[in-house]
Amino acid sequence: MNSKLLNELPELIKNQVISEDIALKIRQYYLSKQSDGPNRLFTVFGVLGSLLVGLGIILIMAHNWDEFTRPVKTIFAFLPLVLGQLFAGYSILKKKSTTWKEASGTFLFFAVGSSIALVSQxxxxPGDLSSYILTWIVLCLPLVYLLKSNAVAILHIVFSTFYACNLGYGYESIGETPWLYLLLIAFLLPHYLQLLKHRPEANITSIFNWLLPLSLIITLGVFVEQNDDFGYLMYVILFGLFYNIGKIPSFDDQKLRRNGYLIFGSVGTVIMLLLTSFNWIWEFSMTKNEFLSQEFYIALILFCLALAVLIYSYSKQWVKRFNLFHFVFIIFTLLFFVGMADNLIPTILVNILIFALGLVTIKIGTDKFHFGILNYGLLIITALVVCRFFDTDLSYVIRGLLFVSVGLGFFLTNYVMLKRKKTFENLNNKI
Amino acid sequence: MKPIYIFLIFVLLVLAQIYIPAKMILDQEAIIKTGTAYKFKTRPVDPSDPFKGKYIHLNYDITSVLSNDSTWTNYEPIYIALKTDTLGFAMVETVSRDVPESGDYVKAQVDWYNTYEKKINFSFPFDEFYMNELKAYNAELAYLKAQQDSLPNNTYALVYILNGNGVLDNVFINDIPIAKYVEKQE
Structure with missing residues (x-):
């Protein structure tokens, strides 16, 4: 594409479409971009290479070379570690390129893991996988800042999530909550905030925009110990928090595929609401003790965070028009506490809420001429109808008519919008 | 921050990264050098660990002890004082919640208390013996074969005990190290 444009520059100058100065600037711009390209590629390959070599070393060590004596095996345990440290130290001391830092950091990360594993072998x-992983990631966490390494930061998130899941969801650790996971993620936040501040549109930043919320979604369940019902509330509030974060202009102004918060927040909210649209979910009772549980406090903290983001967004006038998605976590929290006394009212209201969300989304889609958003709204309503298909005593005819009408809705709305878009484009062309 | 400061912090990190595995080694070596060796009768089976490789899981013959104290709870630490029987194998002398004042003991974990049989079931912490990936499964088969061929109780783990900690040094079948025994069988 760029080379095509560069090839056409002489013709554009000849026909006096652009001046020679502008042509020169265009050429320089693309040349500077090209010089950046291979470096980025080198970094990616460097990290991938280190990752594979590091994992390979772990596997080779895991073979257990019993021909060697204990001291020889011990030397082998330290060899990759010392090598990795030398490479990383050299990168820092000689102020080497990002490629060097990322690759040596990744290699050192796995070398630390392999040395501890081999000594254990x-x-x-005996293996307590959680404490092994925890020691490993704590020993590598400073590398994120010392090497300014994004690859180590990604590995840190992945392994912290693995640690939290292993400790929280594992059979052997019933009753244990991986609180340290929160601390591990908190230590990474300064690095992430720096990325958001200085490189908001870089690809690596958008990887974090996806990875961080994904990690939190996966691990939130480990904080649910005994009061499972609070789990629904915790997740709805978490998705509400993500949605409101995703609507902050620095995220919202970017392409949708870079905004993991918004997508997780929106889709997660809809899934949780669909789940709680079934009546049997609300058949629970709460005692006083449950309001003193860790689940309640986590839900409370999440609620305060989500509310703070929402209020801040309003104070900064980031929310320009009413969007129901912003407030779902507040409405659901109210319904959740109503649900303790009565299980019918919240069921009905959640169904109405999903329907309203579907309509709001369709409205946004049509206003923006965005087929993706429009069909997402229709999909929400379809999902609601499918859910009701399974648990209501409605007659087959009524259920059938519901499906037909929603199906027709798909055709009609898309058709009407396509028509409007064409008319709009024709008008523009005429002007 | 100046690169030299970053480098100095990195040096501290390097020392920490070396210190942790080195400390693990020194702790284990101290137990092997100054601890008392005990033989625990055992039965090996063959699982694997994603990072450390294949190992044989050791199901020890000593897994429980009679006790009228029904207040023992799951996952509670338990101190097991050891003695040896006439054949030189490890036996439980007493169990307690506190560190025994004299003699060798192991800090283990209560699995559960059997109220019907009035038994405390527990697990020793040294139940994984890492082996060459090609030998681990064969070790389990060799053990089963040795059980059929010779006298019972012919497989034991040699464990060094010091101050409640144990280092599993080796596993023997008919007094031959299990890795060599597997090689011979092949």
């Missing part, structure tokens, strides 16, 4: 130290 040599001395038959």
């Amino acid at each position: 040599i001395y038959n130290i």
